[in-house]
Amino acid sequence: MGRIADTFARLRAEGRAALMPYLMSGYPTRGALLDLVPALEAAGADLFEIGIPFSDPLADGATIQRAAERALANGQRLPDTIAEIARLRAAGVRAPLVLMGYVNPFLQYGIDRLLADVAAAGIDGLIIPDLPPEEAGEIQRACAAHGLDLIMFVAPTTPDERISEIAALASGFIYCVSLTGVTGARRSLWSGLPEFLGRVRARSSVPLVVGFGISTAGHVAEVARHADGAIVASALISAIDQSPDDAVAAAVAFVRGLAPGTAVV
Amino acid sequence: MTAIETDVARPGRFGPYGGSYVPETLVPAVAALRDAYAAAQRDPAFWDALHQLHQRYTGRPTALSHAARLSRELGGAQIYLKREDLAHTGAHKINNALGQGLLAQRMGRRRIIAETGAGQHGVATATVCALLGLECVVYMGVDDMARQAPNVFRMRLLGADVRGVTSGSRTLKDAINEAMRDWVTNPDSYYLLGSALGPHPYPTMVRDFQSVIGHEAREQMLRLVGRLPDLVIACVGGGSNAIGMFHAFLDDQSVALRGVEAGGRGQTLGEHAARFSGGRPGVLQGTYTYVLQDGDGQIGLTHSVSAGLDYAAVGPEHAALHDRGRAQYTAADDAAALVAFQRLARTEGILPALESAHAVAEAIRLAPSMAPDQSILINLSGRGDKDIFTIADLLGVTLNG
Ligand SMILES: Cc1ncc(COP(=O)(O)O)c(C=O)c1O
Numbered sequence: 001m002g003r004i005a006d007t008f009a010r011l012r013a014e015g016r017a018a019l020m021p022y023l024m025s026g027y028p029t030r031g032a033l034l035d036l037v038p039a040l041e042a043a044g045a046d047l048f049e050i051g052i053p054f055s056d057p058l059a060d061g062a063t064i065q066r067a068a069e070r071a072l073a074n075g076q077r078l079p080d081t082i083a084e085i086a087r088l089r090a091a092g093v094r095a096p097l098v099l100m101g102y103v104n105p106f107l108q109y110g111i112d113r114l115l116a117d118v119a120a121a122g123i124d125g126l127i128i129p130d131l132p133p134e135e136a137g138e139i140q141r142a143c144a145a146h147g148l149d150l151i152m153f154v155a156p157t158t159p160d161e162r163i164s165e166i167a168a169l170a171s172g173f174i175y176c177v178s179l180t181g182v183t184g185a186r187r188s189l190w191s192g193l194p195e196f197l198g199r200v201r202a203r204s205s206v207p208l209v210v211g212f213g214i215s216t217a218g219h220v221a222e223v224a225r226h227a228d229g230a231i232v233a234s235a236l237i238s239a240i241d242q243s244p245d246d247a248v249a250a251a252v253a254f255v256r257g258l259a260p261g262t263a264v265v
Numbered sequence: 266m267t268a269i270e271t272d273v274a275r276p277g278r279f280g281p282y283g284g285s286y287v288p289e290t291l292v293p294a295v296a297a298l299r300d301a302y303a304a305a306q307r308d309p310a311f312w313d314a315l316h317q318l319h320q321r322y323t324g325r326p327t328a329l330s331h332a333a334r335l336s337r338e339l340g341g342a343q344i345y346l347k348r349e350d351l352a353h354t355g356a357h358k359i360n361n362a363l364g365q366g367l368l369a370q371r372m373g374r375r376r377i378i379a380e381t382g383a384g385q386h387g388v389a390t391a392t393v394c395a396l397l398g399l400e401c402v403v404y405m406g407v408d409d410m411a412r413q414a415p416n417v418f419r420m421r422l423l424g425a426d427v428r429g430v431t432s433g434s435r436t437l438k439d440a441i442n443e444a445m446r447d448w449v450t451n452p453d454s455y456y457l458l459g460s461a462l463g464p465h466p467y468p469t470m471v472r473d474f475q476s477v478i479g480h481e482a483r484e485q486m487l488r489l490v491g492r493l494p495d496l497v498i499a500c501v502g503g504g505s506n507a508i509g510m511f512h513a514f515l516d517d518q519s520v521a522l523r524g525v526e527a528g529g530r531g532q533t534l535g536e537h538a539a540r541f542s543g544g545r546p547g548v549l550q551g552t553y554t555y556v557l558q559d560g561d562g563q564i565g566l567t568h569s570v571s572a573g574l575d576y577a578a579v580g581p582e583h584a585a586l587h588d589r590g591r592a593q594y595t596a597a598d599d600a601a602a603l604v605a606f607q608r609l610a611r612t613e614g615i616l617p618a619l620e621s622a623h624a625v626a627e628a629i630r631l632a633p634s635m636a637p638d639q640s641i642l643i644n645l646s647g648r649g650d651k652d653i654f655t656i657a658d659l660l661g662v663t664l665n666g
Binding site for chain 1: 288292449451547550564
């Protein structure tokens with residue numbers, strides 16, 4: 001089993017859902033991942049989604065757009081992020097790390113080269129929000145050949161038959177988009193979320209991780225009742241934003257505050 | 266190229282180009298659009314309704330004019346102008362907006378989202394929404410709002426909600442991002458995309474709605490001139506007026522096709538919008554095509570004096586025509602477009618849109634080397650009234666002084 005499957009099996013045994021912070025590489029400073037990831041792992045994070053900045057992030061709201069702009073202005077490039085992750089592995093980080101990036105920077109890097117390099121660096125999977133399964137065939141086969149999970153999305157708009165088709169292709173976990181919209185912190189979760197997650201659960205055997213808009217320990221606790229993990233992105237970035245001088249302390253305090261939500265009661 | 270499924274037979278693919286690279290949330294909305302368009306395509310009543318509007322509202326067919334004085338001055342090929350500037354709202358954009366507006370109505374959609382660069386597509390969409398009684402939201406980069414202020418006011422007069430976009434380069438690309446974010450949030454809205462870009466079915470559907478230009482022009486050339494043109498020229502922003510003109514001539518091997526991109530003010534990335542000479546294949550906003558980008562795949566900034574050509578990617582069907590060699594693509598720079606604008610005004614009494622002036626510039630360059638019994642057909646995609654403030658600025662003239 002890979003790191004992702006191991007982690008979900010362990011958490012299930014512990015009676016916990018996974019807490020998965022999203023960190024934009026190169027944000028707030030170049031190389032910030034090197035400090036943030038170990039500190040958040042110690043603070044209770046179980047997996048990480050590592051964002052690759054892109055100039056045109058059309059699935060993202062204002063917070064992640066700004067973080068991407070800042071990371072690009074800081075000069076963060078894809079090879080830098082891959083190298084930072086290799087260093088994190090060398091430093092003993094054990095949590096699964098999944099790269100999230102729009103398809104064009106990956107294409108330009110070269111898919112064969114990318115998959116070889118990310119696998120060698122200790123990355124466990126890829127999330128590509130603008131690559132629906134219809135366009136993903138060749139990349140997915142190549143990921144499988146490198147032992148990487150290509151994470152599939154389902155959304156509230158996805159019809160049941162399509163959920164079944166996507167579930168049949170899924171590996172690692174399924175990324176359940178928690179609302180009909182773009183990323184960004186929200187005050188409350190969508191009221192239809194339990195019903196939606198129930199529809200997905202009934203059609204899939206891989207773990208379900210929920211993302212988009214999850215902002216508080218209460219949200220995490222609500223998600224933990226219906227799914228296997230929660231991704232927290234914009235709210236974490238905002239917490240970092242508010243303490244630019246001590247990003248690590250701000251992020252640790254925020255993630256510590258979320259962690260109690262993961263207990264499955 | 267491991268990443269891209271290159272099966273030519275797949276719908277929505279033009280050779281390796283095209284496809285539908287959208288977030289999962291939008292996949293069902295895009296599929297619904299694809300199915301609705303496929304059904305409309307087979308329905309004669311749909312095309313009949315569009316045809317009626319073309320005749321009674323848009324003012325189609327638009328004229329074909331012989332640019333006699335310009336041709337004589339240049340001393341070479343005879344130049345003909347397909348007068349899309351005479352279409353209602355002043356550009357070819359109305360052809361697509363009406364077609365998609367009828368489709369939205371057929372799908373029962375009440376809220377229309379659009380992006381606009383030069384403002385012509387926004388004006389066309391706002392017009393169609395007023396005509397059909399639909400709600401209209403138009404996203405426009407704040408830099409484009411500044412340089413196309415008359416069109417912003419026109420849209421508002423037509424009842425549209427014009428929303429300024431401050432992200433990224435604050436031009437057309439960023440307006441499309443924002444429109445797609447709105448669509449992701451409101452998949453029951455109808456996204457009325459303005460060029461032959463974006464995910465399938467847009468490149469095909471927009472081309473079909475714009476093909477009326479080429480069909481009319483081909484028939485007019487045969488009827489009024491007695492033969493097909495030797496060369497057809499159109500400016501290429503996203504590529505809708507060009508593909509609409511080219512399509513009727515694709516099988517006419519004697520007719521050369523030439524698309525003109527914005528050469529801007531220099532050849533380095535950020536100074537132009539010449540995707541074929543300066544870009545390479547990649548994915549932007551739902552489609553695989555030639556894209557201006559840096560070595561890391563970050564989308565490049567662009568510059569053109571004309572907002573409608575100021576975009577980092579080109580419609581995927583043009584990418585395929587380029588690779589097959591069926592059409593040639595060149596660039597005209599800002600200065601050449603400005604000269605062509607003034608020359609057409611003084612020789613023919615027509616103020617072309619700055620976008621269209623790029624096509625005129627290419628004709629001015631090529632006509633002298635052609636024989637007087639040869640002919641060039643230019644798609645004059647729009648009128649230049651919207652550009653007079655930009656032109657005055659470039660000429661150092663103060664208006665409202
Ligand atoms: C008059 C005119 N011509 C051309 C264009 C470029 O678009 P396309 O390449 O889709 O025809 C525009 C776009 O706004 C326009 O307004």
